[in-house]
């Protein structure tokens with residue numbers, strides 16, 4: 001059975017076509033280009049974003065009425081997995097932008113959709129959600145960026161850190177305190193398109209081996225936000241942002257699974273082709289068992305992630321299960337890819353080897369959309385509800 005069969009069985013014929021399109025795109029020149037960028041210590045070329053957008057992939061879940069494909073959550077996962085097999089960071093970024101376009105389509109006001117939707121679908125306006133600040137990301141309620149009321153809108157000041165594709169994005173979905181300059185008000189959220197505005201400065205956060213995330217700090221200095229850009233009113237933004245966090249966590253988990261699956265396949269193929277002591281590496285029981293152990297944990301993680309994904313697909317919002325799935329998938333992927341890097345011998349440590357890239361990029365999944373401690377905290381707080389003494 002195909003590793004992805006249980007996901008694909010839930011897809012419509014159109015959705016299976018989207019997955020096939022993604023598979024063909026990612027397995028071609030894109031794959032080599034992403035690896036070449038990793039070897040050179042650079043981010044993958046921007047042209048792939050335009051080409052991905054031209055396939056309609058940034059509008060994968062946007063409404064048809066807005067030019068989207070209106071695909072399901074499981075389809076979104078499968079498309080992301082196809083890319084994550086070749087480059088986790090590229091998949092993470094492009095799916096982040098796809099999520100921004102989906103949110104705009106599903107909850108935007110008519111004027112927001114009229115002004116922002118088409119540029120977002122074409123990849124000209126990439127919208128990253130901006131919560132984290134230099135002083136911290138886990139405790140979003142402590143953010144200090146301010147939006148001070150001015151004539152016709154707000155003046156935004158403050159710095160957002162670790163912005164996905166922050167070097168490229170033409171706008172952010174910003175969470176900020178609405179109030180005076182001291183920053184004492186309630187938190188609201190806004191679409192903040194800024195292009196090359198002089199009131200916005202960015203600087204790269206350089207992460208060796210993972211520059212394809214194009215992570216950046218973005219600083220606003222009294223940047224004007226027009227009234228029509230408001231998303232969630234003061235006091236409502238945190239809850240609005242958190243409603244989609246479980247889906248995002250499972251989505252990241254599913255990409256980790258795909259990257260580990262690709263890493264294991266690559267390691268098995270390499271070990272079957274390389275000889276030591278007169279036979280293929282996989283002919284040595286000790287090494288074969290190590291690869292088998294990776295496969296055992298991969299299958300276990302995949303089952304957990306699929307269970308969580310299936311619940312989201314059918315309208316659920318599983319808090320504990322999503323946190324468990326993300327934590328286990330990230331930990332398993334990091335452990336498993338590291339095993340593969342080691343098992344193939346010294347070549348795995350070379351930047352020219354995709355296993356090396358997979359490890360450096362998946363490493364970053366441990367922070368985004370909830371650190372392990374925050375995930376365990378979510379699970380821990382619901383233990384008596386999730387595991388009651390008597391089953392109802």
Ligand SMILES: Cc1cc2nc3c(=O)[nH]c(=O)nc-3n(C[C@H](O)[C@H](O)[C@H](O)COP(=O)(O)OP(=O)(O)OC[C@H]3O[C@@H](n4cnc5c(N)ncnc54)[C@H](O)[C@@H]3O)c2cc1C
Nearest residue numbers: 129130131132136137138162163164364367368369371373
């Ligand atoms: C690749 C990547 C992409 C990202 N993209 C975005 C993005 O697009 N938008 C965005 O807003 N942010 C983004 N982030 C930031 C990410 O959300 C934060 O890194 C994350 O929320 C953690 O915040 P922090 O790094 O500031 O760590 P901190 O919040 O400072 O935490 C530091 C350590 O303390 C632990 N800790 C904190 N509180 C507790 C507690 N109560 N109990 C136990 N331990 C605790 C944490 O788990 C962590 O180990 C991205 C990060 C990465 C790596």
